[in-house]
Amino acid sequence: xxxxxxxxxxxxVLAAAAPxxxxxxxxxxxxxxxxxxxxxxxxxxxxxxxxFGVALATKSVFLGFVTGALIGAxxxxxxxxxxxxxxxxxxxxxxxxxxxxxxxxxxxxNPIMGQVGPRINQIPLPGLKDxxxxxGLFFRQDLMTYLSFIIVLLAWLFIFRTKQGLTLRGIGxxxxxxxxxxxxxxxxxxxxxxxxxxxxxxxxxxxxxxVKAGWKGTISGLDGIGWIxxxxxxxxxxxxxxxxxxxxxxxxxxxLGLVLQPSLPSVPSQVLQVAPFPLxxxxxxxxxxxxxxxxxxxxxxxxxxxxxxxxxALRAMNATPPAALGVPFEKE
Amino acid sequence: xRDTKPTRALFQTGSIVLxxxxxxxxxxxxxxxxxxxxxxxxxxxxxxxxxVANVFVSWVPLLLATSGLLVxxxxxxxxxxxxxxxxxxxxxTTWAMRLMQDSGWNPAIIIALAVLAGMMGGALWxxxxxxxxxxxxxxxxxxxxxxxxxxxxxNIWLIFGPWKRPGIASMSGTLPFERNLxxxxxxxxxxxxxxxxxxxxxxxxxxxxxxxxxxxxxxLKAVGKNPKSAYILGIPTWQHMxxxxxxxxxxxxxxxxxxxxxVYHRLIPSISSGYGYMGLMVAMLVGFRASLAAPVALFFAAxxxxxxxxxxxxxxxxxxxxVLQGTIVxFVILGQGVRDRLxxxxxxxx
Numbered sequence: 297x298x299x300x301x302x303x304x305x306x307x308x309v310l311a312a313a314a315p316x317x318x319x320x321x322x323x324x325x326x327x328x329x330x331x332x333x334x335x336x337x338x339x340x341x342x343x344x345x346x347x348f349g350v351a352l353a354t355k356s357v358f359l360g361f362v363t364g365a366l367i368g369a370x371x372x373x374x375x376x377x378x379x380x381x382x383x384x385x386x387x388x389x390x391x392x393x394x395x396x397x398x399x400x401x402x403x404x405x406n407p408i409m410g411q412v413g414p415r416i417n418q419i420p421l422p423g424l425k426d427x428x429x430x431x432g433l434f435f436r437q438d439l440m441t442y443l444s445f446i447i448v449l450l451a452w453l454f455i456f457r458t459k460q461g462l463t464l465r466g467i468g469x470x471x472x473x474x475x476x477x478x479x480x481x482x483x484x485x486x487x488x489x490x491x492x493x494x495x496x497x498x499x500x501x502x503x504x505x506x507v508k509a510g511w512k513g514t515i516s517g518l519d520g521i522g523w524i525x526x527x528x529x530x531x532x533x534x535x536x537x538x539x540x541x542x543x544x545x546x547x548x549x550x551x552l553g554l555v556l557q558p559s560l561p562s563v564p565s566q567v568l569q570v571a572p573f574p575l576x577x578x579x580x581x582x583x584x585x586x587x588x589x590x591x592x593x594x595x596x597x598x599x600x601x602x603x604x605x606x607x608x609a610l611r612a613m614n615a616t617p618p619a620a621l622g623v624p625f626e627k628e
Numbered sequence: 629x630r631d632t633k634p635t636r637a638l639f640q641t642g643s644i645v646l647x648x649x650x651x652x653x654x655x656x657x658x659x660x661x662x663x664x665x666x667x668x669x670x671x672x673x674x675x676x677x678x679x680v681a682n683v684f685v686s687w688v689p690l691l692l693a694t695s696g697l698l699v700x701x702x703x704x705x706x707x708x709x710x711x712x713x714x715x716x717x718x719x720x721t722t723w724a725m726r727l728m729q730d731s732g733w734n735p736a737i738i739i740a741l742a743v744l745a746g747m748m749g750g751a752l753w754x755x756x757x758x759x760x761x762x763x764x765x766x767x768x769x770x771x772x773x774x775x776x777x778x779x780x781x782x783n784i785w786l787i788f789g790p791w792k793r794p795g796i797a798s799m800s801g802t803l804p805f806e807r808n809l810x811x812x813x814x815x816x817x818x819x820x821x822x823x824x825x826x827x828x829x830x831x832x833x834x835x836x837x838x839x840x841x842x843x844x845x846x847x848l849k850a851v852g853k854n855p856k857s858a859y860i861l862g863i864p865t866w867q868h869m870x871x872x873x874x875x876x877x878x879x880x881x882x883x884x885x886x887x888x889x890x891v892y893h894r895l896i897p898s899i900s901s902g903y904g905y906m907g908l909m910v911a912m913l914v915g916f917r918a919s920l921a922a923p924v925a926l927f928f929a930a931x932x933x934x935x936x937x938x939x940x941x942x943x944x945x946x947x948x949x950x951v952l953q954g955t956i957v958x959f960v961i962l963g964q965g966v967r968d969r970l971x972x973x974x975x976x977x978x
Binding site: 334374377378381382383384387388389391392393395396398399400402403404406407513520523526527530562563564566567570571573574576577578580581584585586590 | 654657658706708760763764765766767769770771773774775777778780781784785788789897905908909912943944945947948949950951953954955957958961962964965966968969
């Protein structure tokens with residue numbers, strides 16, 4: 297493979313990661329506020345199908361993207377209503393919704409299956425696109441891929457550099473304290489869950505109007521992406537930049553699955569397509585193992601200098617969820 | 629309003645009616661005739677003895693999965709990894725069958741040993757999820773999902789690799805076993821095997837007795853209600869979680885073994901047929917009570933089998949069954965929430 301081909305396929309990796317970036321950033325915002333939205337996997341399928349259907353009918357990709365965001369927001373609203381207002385288990389509601397949305401997408405998407413519809417195009421940025429290497433890699437992308445770079449920065453700025461971001465972290469970590477400081481915990485949780493849902497909802501149209509244009513029902517290859525997004529949210533430790541690394545890591549694994557296929561003829565292609573999924577989820581082992589009690593105990597037996605280094609490495613990898621994630625808030 | 633059986637039943641019925649109304653709206657959105665669709669499902673599930681038998685064929689693995697999940701739910705675990713546990717059960721069963729099929733042993737012994745191997749496979753996979761949770765700190769939902777993907781990959785690799793059909797490997801699965809190694813099929817039916825019905829019924833009774841009638845069941849409940857206080861009271865938490873994972877895995881593995889020895893008579897790529905996820909829905913719908921699991925699982929199985937003809941007769945996708953199941957579970961959860969709220973208000977008011 298020559299350099300140009302490598303650049304083009306790596307640029308493809310960046311584009312393929314864009315929908316996952318949106319899904320993970322959306323989920324990160326929602327979980328930071330304490331709302332675990334487990335419906336991601338089905339929601340992405342439904343928003344991919346819905347946005348493609350709307351774009352096909354109206355010939356407008358813009359309306360397609362609006363539809364995707366609306367579907368994401370609506371599903372998040374149901375999760376929020378069931379858990380924040382009706383106090384039902386977030387895991388239960390999220391899980392039911394993930395199956396329901398998936399089947400809804402297959403059922404309602406049946407008539408538009410396999411049709412050719414509008415899609416978004418690459419917009420090479422004048423000037424920047426001609427920079428050697430970097431131009432081909434970063435600046436010949438489509439709009440949503442550019443936005444995927446920007447949204448990570450925006451989310452980081454919002455969560456860690458603004459007053460509202462501080463409150464957002466507060467209602468997910470110590471809702472009682474945030475309440476005492478004047479935050480309307482449940483209203484804000486609704487707000488951030490719905491905003492996060494809308495951002496994550498964009499993952500659908502990025503697939504159906506760009507990365508995997510069209511709607512192909514059960515063979516769309518999107519089933520499973522939402523679960524990956526949820527596990528990358530954990531892998532990312534609820535931090536936008538670390539989550540972004542997870543997204544690119546997964547996209548590279550998927551790309552490697554395709555590239556390695558010719559050189560591994562004994563492995564069926566289906567296995568290489570599935571392999572990135574367990575690999576990504578098993579990375580959770582590394583970010584969680586520092587939390588396990590037996591690790592502490594066995595570390596305590598090691599000599600001090602070794603122990604300190606290992607403990608530091610574990611802490612660097614470690615991801616601790618927002619303390620009040622999934623816990624309802626009740627003002628006494 | 630008071631918390632009585634009639635009000636609870638009223639809320640549940642109301643929720644199901646609302647769910648059906650929403651599903652009707654979905655059907656209208658799809659420009660379909662709702663009456664025709666429901667009628668088609670009803671006929672597809674109860675129109676002839678043969679389809680009724682098919683409903684029971686589908687009921688067995690679903691009820692087995694649900695039975696196992698009731699145990700993990702009792703200790704407060706979300707065993708989403710059950711899909712992979714069913715798959716591993718099927719893989720281990722196939723493996724055992726392949727080892728023994730040319731041995732010339734009595735077919736009944738071969739099948740029994742293969743089913744036991746399947747149960748072991750399911751339990752092993754479940755305990756792996758349990759180990760990831762206990763020793764790796766990986767939440768059982770994500771550990772289970774990861775293991776589901778691994779199980780799928782392993783299954784497909786076996787079908788397309790070492791266990792491929794002579795000639796060309798294909799999505800239709802491995803070569804079917806000899807007819808004498810199938811579980812005996814009931815007279816007058818094309819697929820129903822009485823032995824598996826007995827397994828499913830004994831299974832749910834065992835789970836019911838275990839949870840409602842034993843000290844062990846009581847301890848599981850204590851861990852599920854409040855792991856910390858259970859631990860302080862001297863109930864070793866993780867051992868109980870691990871045991872319940874293993875029990876659920878045995879049931880899931882049995883479901884996989886049934887799929888191989890009694891339904892498909894070979895290993896196919898989608899051998900778990902989604903029964904694990906459907907079992908989670910059934911368990912949620914019955915509020916994790918074993919007494920209702922059998923009839924609700926039968927209803928879900930009927931919806932599934934009833935929808936098979938939809939694409940041919942009405943050009944509708946058979947995922948309508950999943951839409952109906954999902955809306956019903958969602959609305960029952962929402963209805964439960966509304967009822968809890970009203971009860972609380974009434975309590976504060978009085």
